[in-house]
Amino acid sequence: MHGFPFEIPHRLPGPELLEDLGLEPNDHAFASLKACLWLDMRRLIRLMVEGDRGRSAAA
Secondary structure, three states: OOOOOOOOOOOOOOHHHHHHHOOOOOOHHHHHHHHHHHHHHHHHHHHHHHHHHHHHHHO
């Protein structure tokens, strides 16, 4: 844990997600989905870190 109220996944969606969505590993749709999820995760973490810094500065 990094002080966040949730666990940060150590890997991106894998075969179980592929099966649920009916996609193949080399499918362009899967590559796009994986890229979007990774960017959203990075954005969320950045916003949370910036929020923590703001609270620390205000204290």
